[in-house]
Amino acid sequence: MDDLTISDMLRRAAARHADLPCWIEEGRTVTYAAFDREVDRLAAGLLNLGVTKGDHVGIWLPNTYEWMLSFCATARIGAVIVPVNTRYKAEEAGYVIAQADAKVLIMLRRMWKSDYYAMLCEIAPDLPAQQSGELNLPELPSLRTVVVLDETATAGTVTFDSVLSDDTGAVAQAEANVAADDMLLICFTSGSTGKPKGVMHNHGVIEQSTRVGLALHVEPGDRVLAHMPFYHSAGLYMALITSLNLGAALVPMIQWTPREALDLIERHRVTMFGGIPTHYYDICAVPDIDRYDLSSLKAAWIGGSAVMQETFERIMRSMRLDKLFSTYGMTENTISTSFNRWDDPVEYCCRNKAPLLSSCEVRIVDPETLAEVPPGSEGEIWCRGETVMIGYYKNPEATAEAITPEGWLRSGDLGTLDAEGYLTVTGRLKDQLKIGGTNTSPVEIEQQLAAHPSVKSSVVVGVPDERMGEVAWAFVELSAGADLKPEDLIAHCSRTLADYKVPRQIHFVREFPLTATGKVQRNEVAKIARGMLPHG
Template identity: 35%
Template sequence: MSSPSTPTNTSDVLSNLTLPPLTMPRLLGWAAQQYGDKTAIREAGENTSYRQLNDLRRQAGRAFLSMGVKRGDRVAIWAPNSARWIVAALGLQSVGAVLVPLNTRLNASEAADILRRARVSVLLTVAKLEAADPAEMVRAESLPDLTASIRLDADSDIAEQLGWMTFMAKSAEADDAAFIALERAIEPSDSVDMLFTSGTTGKAKGVLCSHEQNIRVFATWSDTVGLTGDDIYLIINPFFHSFGYKAGWLAALITGCTIVPMAQFDRRAVMETIAAERVSMLPGAPSLYEMLLADPERDNYDLSSLRLGVTGAASVPVKLVEDMRDVLGFETVVTAYGLTESTGVVTICRPDDEPQTIASTCGRAMPGVELKCADPQTGEARAPGEEGEVWLRGYNVMQGYFDMPEATAEAITADGWLRTGDIGVMDERGYLRITDRLKDMYIMNGENVYPAEVEKLLYNLDGVAQVAVIGVPKAPQGEVGMAFVVCRPDAELTAEQVKAFCADKLARYKQPYYVEFVESLPMNASGKVLKTELAKQATALLGGGA
């Protein structure tokens, strides 16, 4: 274990940034005063000003209060990006409840598992999601703590679900003085959200972060990347993810820019929206920019308003950074690194960094955050240029995993260092390069996929003796899953059967794209599968690339 005197890299001292109020209800009241009639959200031709947004979140907060939602309760949102998503989140956070965003690609059993373990009392959702019917899931699953379901996409009630306008009308039943008292009682250190992230076992963990952590981290992030109140911010990244929620609409509300939410990615729709709305801020995974660059109709759209791009989640070619600037016209391109357990951000490149640094590193630590590449056993800092496990310490380290004290203790050392499980190298300037990922995790379209979860499922498929899953490169997704399957004697499985089995039980991004049947898996002397050898086999099978 390292001591406070252990050499570490500490980022630049905290800037002179003036922080806004450090609870969500106070932040929105402040934003309404600061930005007034300026447009906060523009959706389907309708503008919601900062004053109106503050009124709406207070109305939603009173509606939650009238339904019995109280401080510390968990309320889930399982829906695509929309203005109502933001209003609902701010409303529940204004009465001290904890936001639990659910991945819209989860199937019913995956979502129900999270709702049960988080003991969610109210669910806000829509009619249909990619792999699930939320209403059917609520009826079919045992969810003893769930008392109400609200439809964000319907004004009127449907069966057992409250329509959005019915829900908002419930605000009239709440005592306004009681609501104001609740708002004022919220402390910056109170938990504000619980984002679920899988661990090496594949079991989802609920990461708790506070009001202050979120606001302080993303006020700093916005200041560092150069987000301003003049920006029109197209948010394609899903709100259930830190990139769409915290680096998305929260950062926008802190800085006073205009949010344009997009429910579903479509590259033509993206270009049309950029041109129509004069979008200046467009963050996303590298594949987003690659698809825009490759679109033969790109020149038919006016993309000249683009100013700021923030990317990460996968390796970034130098050529992509150059093309983002030279072809797409971005003035500023930066890369960053973070994880849910770090409130979303650890390191960021600076706008004046050269393309080689932006492409080959994920920047240096945020102000106020300590960072080191450590010996995983002792915690001692490795010298610049030497690989080590990435450890960080600072105000951005999560409060812990919900109801998982042992997992929290494994992740955070006694002296406050968060062990990320990622392997990296830091140079003399403090710039970090990630060289390996959390165990065997890979990233498809910006979504973390943990092979252990997929492997555990496939062991339940009749005929499977052994299975190992790895990520392999494939454009434009970044990486996709490849399952190596050893069949039981006399079993006659096909790749289509394996994929169909996964399709019934896993979100689409977790399903293996390739299935390869092998006689045996390469293992070391202790019986551990050598995934490095599987990666070599995959390269040979796929001809050096997918």
């Protein structure tokens, strides 16, 4: 895997697996050989648009074939991919496109209730009056061309098909000038607090993505459900790149619906599935899940936030999974800092306890003294090595805050690293509660709440308290049909938790506020809690 570029990876896959499918959807199956030829056609078209090595290309698309094609073609000529979240509104999208200095933007005109062209015109009102290829927009100063995935071009744009070129002679020279340590993409964080930050990575992400696939025993001819958005690091690194390098086929989902996911797994004999807890909650809530044949699944992974043991075991039973691995990672450290081994006992997986996946260094430090703590002691997780990002694009201050002068990435996550090298994530540093002067993990309280059969999920936050400084409040989503009172859950927690950890108040909710990538926005839940105080 050493020194491979995305284009090297694809050329090799096309030679080894020419007739195997790399993409399977209703009405279209594309082989590796055919896909490689199409990448050349789009790469040639991008060169014709004036895109050269180091230029930035924004991809504002859902999980379509054209997303994968745009990604590989942009990488082939040494340009930099800027994935744009399809759930963004105009202000958010405008910030990312401008901040990333996108020269070309490839986008859908509209999808469902979202009119992306109207949003782009809201961002840059002069767009319709200008010629695509010669755009000069003060709000998006680097943007020259807008490419729309539509049969006809709208004002200020060109169509995707019109960009494709059969004259691919210039592609080989551009491809030859690309090196593995060249920047590949700027992937913007979800921005649950503050503006999104653009995380820069080079082509070396192939190695960590491949490690994920090997940990899941992905083989040529396997099928990977691609429901995690490609604009998100999990969809890109744990599905798209993983599949292309290992000869598997992507089975895409443009919009997440649990019943469709079950149908696709059954119909296309999907072998690998993964997602955040929300995906699993949704699937397990399908009333007739037992009628679906999920026996093709070799393994699945779960990550994105802490997974409670009771919930973990429930998921395995409902989906009839033999292997469900926990993983911990962050965009800034590529993906999956830790990942369970194939033969790890279920007890380890349930506890989010997994060995390090790559050769990167991990240390656990005291957040206040910054001294390394003994094995098994809790502290902040720091990482150093090949998986750590180049930095945040055009944000040296944030880069300096995140990466120490010695190259350690400060994750902001809490965990322990035992003598055997297994990492256990215990929570977020900023989520820690300080009750009566004692540090308390909200995850521990959520773990106890999850042990109650009527609890689907919960979020514990701290609220100010005159006597204790801070106390715990729990916001709980109940399982369908559950009939429970707050005092029942308080009594449940009191049986096993120290009195200061027991939530002072329980509030039932129908759903939690989520980020654009489906993670619970704890900061928003905390705001709701503070707003409920007498002087909130």
